Amino acid sequence: MICGGLTTSQSVTLLQIAEAEIPEFMDQNGGRYQCNGSNDSIVPAVIVFGDSVVDTGNNNYLETIFKVNYPPYGQDFSGGKPTGRFSNGKVPSDFLVEELGVKSVLPPYLDPTLKIEDLLTGVNFASGGGGYDPLTSELASVISLEEQIELFKDYMEKVKSMSGEEVVNTILSKGLFIVATGSNDVTNTYFNNPVRLYHFDFDSYTHLMVDSASSFLQKLYNLGARRIGVFGIPPIGCLPSQRTLKGGTQRQCAEKYNELAALFNTKLSMEISYLNYNLPLARMVYIDGYYLPLDIIQNPTKYGTIEVAFLCKYTCTNVSEYVFWDSFHFTENAYRIIVRDFLSKNMNLMM
Numbered sequence: 001m002i003c004g005g006l007t008t009s010q011s012v013t014l015l016q017i018a019e020a021e022i023p024e025f026m027d028q029n030g031g032r033y034q035c036n037g038s039n040d041s042i043v044p045a046v047i048v049f050g051d052s053v054v055d056t057g058n059n060n061y062l063e064t065i066f067k068v069n070y071p072p073y074g075q076d077f078s079g080g081k082p083t084g085r086f087s088n089g090k091v092p093s094d095f096l097v098e099e100l101g102v103k104s105v106l107p108p109y110l111d112p113t114l115k116i117e118d119l120l121t122g123v124n125f126a127s128g129g130g131g132y133d134p135l136t137s138e139l140a141s142v143i144s145l146e147e148q149i150e151l152f153k154d155y156m157e158k159v160k161s162m163s164g165e166e167v168v169n170t171i172l173s174k175g176l177f178i179v180a181t182g183s184n185d186v187t188n189t190y191f192n193n194p195v196r197l198y199h200f201d202f203d204s205y206t207h208l209m210v211d212s213a214s215s216f217l218q219k220l221y222n223l224g225a226r227r228i229g230v231f232g233i234p235p236i237g238c239l240p241s242q243r244t245l246k247g248g249t250q251r252q253c254a255e256k257y258n259e260l261a262a263l264f265n266t267k268l269s270m271e272i273s274y275l276n277y278n279l280p281l282a283r284m285v286y287i288d289g290y291y292l293p294l295d296i297i298q299n300p301t302k303y304g305t306i307e308v309a310f311l312c313k314y315t316c317t318n319v320s321e322y323v324f325w326d327s328f329h330f331t332e333n334a335y336r337i338i339v340r341d342f343l344s345k346n347m348n349l350m351m
Helices: 014-017 092-099 116-120 135-142 145-163 165-172 185-192 202-222 239-244 254-280 290-297 332-350
Strands: 045-051 176-180 229-233 283-287
Touching: 045 092, 045 135, 045 145, 092 176, 092 332, 116 145, 135 185, 145 165, 145 202, 176 202, 185 254, 202 254, 202 283, 229 332, 239 254, 254 283, 283 332, 290 332
Parallel strands: 045 176, 176 229, 229 283
Antiparallel strands: none
């Protein structure tokens, strides 16, 4: 695979931006969080659902082609070995637990070596290749959102049997729940599958996606989850894969892809506001996953110059200065920037 996109020709590198300190933030009761891993208020566990952006290795245990348990993936992870993470190192799931001081990485739930202490501080149910549209996960032979919910129920039963119902209730009421998916719906299922493309326009397909997202969030809430952050879709049309395949000779952003992503994000944000209003104990937050990545991609004066080698069979020696690791996924330093931006802007709203 490759690392591509946004080499740094400016004085400020992507690594320096990722390592820059961000402000600390407060919860509703005055508890103080700080994104360097130090906090005197408690997030007992982080639970993640979604696709390859946040999958930390669940697909390793599936019969699917959507897995990355081979080099050079993981070359910058601890030990330099592939873990099933779709990046050169850590992914957003890991940075969430690291920045909140919970633990260093978020393990996949399907890992058979998990111990009770791993379960108590949170696990990951995400599966690369999935999406909101049930057809997306079916086509990829990966764990659907419905199946991720079932695995979460199994997780709660395990914790209850080992540590008691009170511990489960604490995780549900005070834990941080993250949902990050939808990109594969756009790129794989809608634009590349006649079952969807010829039967749905943008409005009806995004309605299907939002209905699925809303149903999932309500199920999560009904199970007891309260602090839920939901990432919007990134600017899909500006990812290396779509720029190469759909962007013409000049490799422009594929605007139809971005248009569909932006429409979904608008509807998703409105639905989350509606759910917050109608579910009295909910602390749901829509997390913008579109404009920061777009800014990184389209503003070379801030981040460097765009250069992508689609489907090359080599890796860059200076991965830390790149935004894209492969044709679809970011490097760990780009993910760190995105997670810190989320925490600094949204965490207060969930406390």
